[in-house]
Amino acid sequence: MRARVRNTALALTLGGVPLLTFSPAPALASEPGTLVVERDGPARSLAFTAARDGEAVIGFTAAAPGVSWARAGAESAVLSVELDGRHVTDLVVPGADPTPRSLGLGPVRQGEHRVTLRFLGASAPAARRVILEGPAVRVPEADQVALRHAPIVVGRTGWPLGDPYQNARTDTPLIAWHESRPAAAPGHRVLEYSVVWSHEDGGTDGPALMARWGRTTDVEWVYRVEVDATGRRVDGTGVYQGPQHLTLKFRGRYEGDHPLLQTCTSNNNMCDVISPGAPLRFLPDASGTRPADRAREVVMDREPWTYRIMAQEMLREGRIERPSDPATRAVGDPRAYLFAELAKRTGAPATGWGSAPGVSLGVRLKDDPSRLYRSDHGERTWSIERDGPAATTVELPRGTTAGDIASIEAVRQPVGLGDNGAPATVTAIHRGFFLDRSYLPRPSAVRWNGSVTLTPQAPTAVLWTSPSP
Template identity: 55%
Template sequence: MRVVPLLTAAAAALATAAVLAAPAVAQADHGRPIQVRRDHSDVRVPFLVKRAGEAVVDLSAAAPGTDWAVKGGESAVVSIYVDNRYATDLVVSGDQRLPRQLALGSLRQGPHVLRLRFAGDRSAAGSRSVLLDRVKVTTYAPGSAEYLALRYAPIVYGRNLAELGTPYQNATTDTPLIAWHEVGPGSAPGRTKLTYSVVWSNEDGGTNTPALMARWGRTTDIEWVYAVEVDERGDRVAGSDTYQAANHQTLRFAGTYEGDHAQLETCTNNNNMCDKVTDPMRFFLSALPTRPAAEAREYMMDTNSWTYQIMSKEMIREGKIEAASGATPATPEVSDQRNYLYAVVKKTTDRPNTGSSWVGVSLGVRLKSGATVYLSNHVDPTWSIQRDDPAATTVELPAGTTADDIQEITANRVVVGTDNGAVVHVTGIKRGFFLGQDYLPQPSFLTWNGDVTVDAGSPSAVIWRR
């Protein structure tokens, strides 16, 4: 069995000198990637924890010869163990090394070993190895905000729906990509509520692909999965934890814990949860990141730009992209996702915007080359932006459109059902970008702040002009 040293002498000295308030870090030698190979012995990676706490591992990962866009060649999977305890699976796709952060759970002070196993049973048949680099284990001690967030992060087991007919489904479809937490007030004084969310590469059920692009500005699936309240001491309030169940119900958690970590399973084709686990795959994503309150949920994708690449490749492989020969913004079908402007809109509506009748907003884009206004909702009222949080959307444009081709952007009031007379204030565009040739976001070229009103008498207004 191969053994790869994780702590260099310099890193060990640094860890020893760290002050108590700082996280404890063990870091690999950057000059030597770790290769985990099919039909070879597991790789053992020793590391030393200087201070007990909740641990995460940062690394970069690549799987030569795999491609998320190719059926049958999607990924290679590494199963990660800590001291022979199964911690998480890591689904890796493509030759490019992508940064990942995974949770390892609670670790005591002292020596530990990561064991890395090539999971041949859940990897593409032609995949041979996974390359890992920049491996770093960090522990966060009790008393820190990071410790609290990591302490209650859920473990999400894989999906094994009978109708899909294949095992290890999250190795090829709707794979969990990233997670994060949010902190808010609890239901009583002295309580704090922690809410955990996950981004999947897509959803095989639920909202259709064109509506995802129009209403949510992406074809990933983003869902909150678990929430729990803690008291002043940071301890779980008994009976307070909930999860998002089938049909987006909020149910009380009645499952099992590993330490303080609730164990859930993805059990619907639109990635809702069950609190009974049966699937052999396991995803313990780090929920250490948090979303700024003023940002859309897609901010978490923006700060992990590789998620757009995985998103786009899944659409290609699953045949959800319109053939290039017939692709046109005149049809609602999703074309090459590099043809879209990806924007985040900030707006408020002056009355409750729920029920079967509501007033939304679509974005319109006019190019320098003509009078056509391309609408984010493809003229389907129900695909307009309903929510008043900062909201992501996309506008499909002719292939080859660049930022320099855009002349103006409009906000358009859209009525669904009966017009309730709502007035909408559009106050910002927080970002606007195209995907590059590699399906990664290009730099944002579009921001705007102001206050433009659209109402029944003036349902359209220019909010940005070159």
């Protein structure tokens, strides 16, 4: 395939609301087409021409017939991706449904290049081929600094006795993004990179994740670095999130400006020493970011397929209660949850001893308004203590739809013993949706803006009521 110029804008939406818009630069893009990479077949290649030096990104729609992240022995097909004969990243394809994916390729020079894709034996037995629709390579003019410093995440191996390909079956990295804020030095910025994994085998358990974070994926920042006004790394400023969630100085190896980090714990913390012979590596496209006033989970909202993979891993690993029952604290059918995002802040002063006030959401249904279904299931440590935008879920009876909800209210619930009396103010519900039969988000049916302050004397307040028919 010979390269040709295209310039097509792609807008990703949820419930009709634009969340992210890509405008591929006309510098380069490959011919539209289809690549099929088979288990017993040859490697497939894609040639392209870079009109300038810079960080390249490849995008396509990927599908693996016969594969399902929900079934043991059929979890994924894995492709190795090479640039000009050098291994740059891997792609885990966890399903048969066509899914848009975008990967970093690292730096390229102006001129001719070739991407080569090989089917890996680490793929599940059921995987026979991967179909890539519309593969296209670009070197965007924007986002070059963010792409240049993005971490390469080496797969978790459990070295020396573990499974070197475990991310092909569990806790696989799905997507990444970056955030930018001013540094102390004039003109400098701090870039922070985060990754969404399909789950975490260790760390916070599923019920607490659903209540406190609104998902069972694992979302972690992995690397942070200061860059100067020209986009160059300031020596000695690189840090990463190490075991026990410690912030550690990066002392590892760089490929160009890309730090090499390895997922080295069961809850997806990083190490800067790479296990010998670790075979998998991931360079997801981290050029995207998120609005400052939205929770991190918005990056999943704009990549709806991540919710399906989240649910399928829970199903395959036997972490879903059957039958689903909102009266228990176990994780039930993910399709029975309202996925909500609220915004809150804690005021001052604290007027007594005890813990800070958390906030939980409660839902009342039209056919039983006397019963309050709570996001924290009555467990105080599952209420939301952190301020700012925060995602949570409320488990409801199976089959509940947005039209069945009568009202949503905020509940003051200190996370520990006692209540220090500080006011907690809720200012928004940014979205509220259910998953459909395929575990994909339905359009958001809930949105509210206002200001409601919860105190020990007034610990509950109605935020949203169902519109009149």
